Amino acid sequence: MPNFIAKSIKSKSYPFGRDDVKFLWEVCGRNEKLIYTQCENESFLLTLKPKQDFVVLKGEKLSKPARTSLLQKALCVYRDENANEIVSEAMAYKPTKVIKKSELITDIDKFTVEFNTLVGVYDEIFIEIGFGSGRHLLYQAKNNKNTLVIGIEVYKPSIEQVAKLAMLNDLKNIRLINTDARLLLGLINSNVIDKIFLHFPVPWDKAPHRRVVSESFALECERVLKEGGSFELRTDSKEYAEYCVSNFLNLSNSKIFLKKNENLEISSKYEDRWKRQEKDIYDMQYKCEISSPKREIKDDMKFHNSYDMVKILTNFKNETIKDSDYFVHFEDIYSSNERILIKLAFGAFARPEHCFIKIENQKCEYFAKKPLLTFENLKAHKKVQECLDICKI
Ligand SMILES: C[S@@+](CC[C@H](N)C(=O)[O-])C[C@H]1O[C@@H](n2cnc3c(N)ncnc32)[C@H](O)[C@@H]1O
Numbered sequence: 001m002p003n004f005i006a007k008s009i010k011s012k013s014y015p016f017g018r019d020d021v022k023f024l025w026e027v028c029g030r031n032e033k034l035i036y037t038q039c040e041n042e043s044f045l046l047t048l049k050p051k052q053d054f055v056v057l058k059g060e061k062l063s064k065p066a067r068t069s070l071l072q073k074a075l076c077v078y079r080d081e082n083a084n085e086i087v088s089e090a091m092a093y094k095p096t097k098v099i100k101k102s103e104l105i106t107d108i109d110k111f112t113v114e115f116n117t118l119v120g121v122y123d124e125i126f127i128e129i130g131f132g133s134g135r136h137l138l139y140q141a142k143n144n145k146n147t148l149v150i151g152i153e154v155y156k157p158s159i160e161q162v163a164k165l166a167m168l169n170d171l172k173n174i175r176l177i178n179t180d181a182r183l184l185l186g187l188i189n190s191n192v193i194d195k196i197f198l199h200f201p202v203p204w205d206k207a208p209h210r211r212v213v214s215e216s217f218a219l220e221c222e223r224v225l226k227e228g229g230s231f232e233l234r235t236d237s238k239e240y241a242e243y244c245v246s247n248f249l250n251l252s253n254s255k256i257f258l259k260k261n262e263n264l265e266i267s268s269k270y271e272d273r274w275k276r277q278e279k280d281i282y283d284m285q286y287k288c289e290i291s292s293p294k295r296e297i298k299d300d301m302k303f304h305n306s307y308d309m310v311k312i313l314t315n316f317k318n319e320t321i322k323d324s325d326y327f328v329h330f331e332d333i334y335s336s337n338e339r340i341l342i343k344l345a346f347g348a349f350a351r352p353e354h355c356f357i358k359i360e361n362q363k364c365e366y367f368a369k370k371p372l373l374t375f376e377n378l379k380a381h382k383k384v385q386e387c388l389d390i391c392k393i
Contacts, residue, residue, distance in 0.1 A: 002072045002091030003058035006083035009048070021077040027334035027341050034060060034334050034341060035078075039070045045368065046074065054087050062343075062354050063368035102163035104172070108179045109372065112187050115150075115175075122148040122173065124194040129181040129212055130154070130201055132269060134162035139266040140197075141171045147194070149174050152181040181212055183351045185220040186374035190292040193224045196231045200270040203237040211243070214350065216325075218247040218286075222254075223295065225288035233284040234264075236274040241282040248286040259283040297373050301381045303357075303364035303388070309340055311391035312359060316342070321383060326376040327352075328383045341367060346380035353377055357384070362393060 015024045022038045026048075035046040045060035057078060059071040072091045079086065106114055119125070124147040131137040131151045141149040151174065153159050159176045166174045177184060204210040213233070221231045233244050241258070248254050261281055274281065313335055320329040325348065332343040339360040347353045358367035371377045 001058055001061075001064075002068065002075055003056060004075060004079055004083070004089035004091060005054050005056050005087040006079070007054055007085035007087060009055055009057075009082050009084065012082055016081060018077050018081060021074050023074075023078065025336065025338070027336045027339060029332055029334040037074045037078075039065070039074045042067075042070055043368070044071065044074075046078065057083075062356065102160075102167060102176075104163045104166055104174050105159055105176050105178070108177055108184070108187075109370070111177060111184070112373070115188065118148055118175075119189075119192055122146055124148070125150065125192060126195045126197065127152065127181075127184075127193055128197040128199070130198065131162065132158055132200075134158065134165060135268050136197065136199055136266050137162065137174070138165060138169065138171065141166065141174045142169065145173060147173060151176045152179060152184050154178070154180055180351055182214075182217060182348075183372065183374070185217070185224055186348070186351075186376065187372065188224045190223050190295050191226050194226055194229045196221055196225065196229075197234075198232070199234045199268055200274075201233075201235065201240065203235070203240045205237075205239060208243070209350070211240075213240075213244050213247055215247055215250055216348070216350070218251055221248075221286070222251050222288055222290070223292040227288060227291045229288045231286040231288075233282075234271070235282050235284075236270075236279045238280070238282060241284050244284050244286075248284075251286075253290050255287040255289055257283075257285040257287070259285075295375070297375065297378060299378055301366065301371060301373060301378065303385060305364070305385075305389060305392040306362040307359055307364055307388060308391050308393050309335075309359055309362065312340055312342075312388070315391055321387075323379070323383070325349075326380045326383075328380050328387070330387070344384065346377065346384065347371065347374065348376035351376075353380075357388075364388065 015022055017023050020040050024036045026033050026035045033048040035048060037044055037046050042065045044063040044065045047058055047060045049056045065071060075091055126140055126147055127150045128137045129152050131153055137149055137151045156178050159178045163176055198212060201212050235241055245256055248256055262283055316333045318330060320327060328346040330344050334341040339358060342357045345352045345354045353371040355369055355371055356367040358365055
């Protein structure tokens with residue numbers, strides 16, 4: 001993350017800036033200030049942290065722009081306009097190459113809308129979690145032209161590489177999403193998916209809470225799968241296979257099939273590696289035999305009341321509220337005469353959202369980034385609303 005350290009900064013009145021970089025306002029917290037910045041039509045926050053003999057300026061993580069070059073540019077302008085005596089800096093300005101994003105790559109916040117338009121278009125929908133080099137995903141898309149194959153991967157270079165290979169092979173029935181698979185299933189309606197593949201997941205033997213599969217993941221698979229649909233795990237870890245069996249056996253109705261050392265037509269990079277080492281390969285297939293109740297989210301994540309800003313400031317507590325399937329953590333508060341920013345984490349335990357709430361002119365809204373509309377986030381949002389309502393006008 002680009003940053004610089006200066007002896008001190010001047011006290012300028014907002015707004016100020018140069019060219020297409022504007023610093024619009026600041027809010028003050030216990031240990032740092034946040035500066036609201038606009039640069040080339042994008043908005044984000046800078047963090048200004050005073051230390052004993054100097055100040056550190058850097059980008060704020062939650063609102064970070066997609067192009068680091070914007071952050072670098074804003075920091076350079078702030079340094080030139082407002083800093084006294086630079087002590088050190090790490091922000092060589094390298095304009096980032098603008099790469100045209102493939103039409104096969106979907107942003108997580110646009111996923112629900114695009115997904116709903118595609119549901120009726122294809123005969124079947126497959127999901128592959130953690131597709132890596134994409135051999136199995138491309139194979140499925142090539143051999144099932146009337147099937148939409150959705151690939152979910154946390155590693156961005158794999159997304160870009162597989163998107164290129166899909167275009168080269170003229171495979172348009174693919175959508176790739178750069179996100180945590182545990183988050184994505186929560187955005188999908190019930191009974192719409194035909195197959196979910198999880199091939200050679202990281203076993204996380206020493207940190208099982210990081211595994212893709214969990215009790216709640218099994219429940220989500222059961223919900224999104226059609227009656228007759230299946231979840232298919234392929235792994236070299238006997239322990240992971242047994243762990244999956246026990247999680248899927250917790251479901252009220254479950255039919256589970258197990259196989260050992262079955263050869264498939266397509267072998268992934270990881271599979272080739274384990275086979276060279278003569279490791280055993282395990283398949284676990286869960287077949288869904290029920291139809292789940294509909295779970296479409298109709299509510300929104302807006303705040304409808306007006307709030308007393310002084311009351312919010314005096315009542316704020318750094319606290320965590322937990323329920324069975326969600327939590328809310330009020331982390332920090334920043335303020336000026338005109339506005340308040342509250343930093344919070346909330347949602348499902350395994351996939352928390354981190355965001356700000358801005359209160360200005362007594363109105364409240366999520367700031368910088370809107371949380372995803374999942375059930376756990378919605379429950380957490382209602383709890384946040386309930387807490388803020390103590391200060392409503
Ligand atoms: C061991 S590799 C296996 C890749 C591929 N399936 C294969 O068989 O070659 C595991 C892959 O899962 C991805 N991954 C790990 N956790 C994930 C998660 N929660 N959501 C989506 N992808 C994940 C990793 O980035 C990695 O590419």
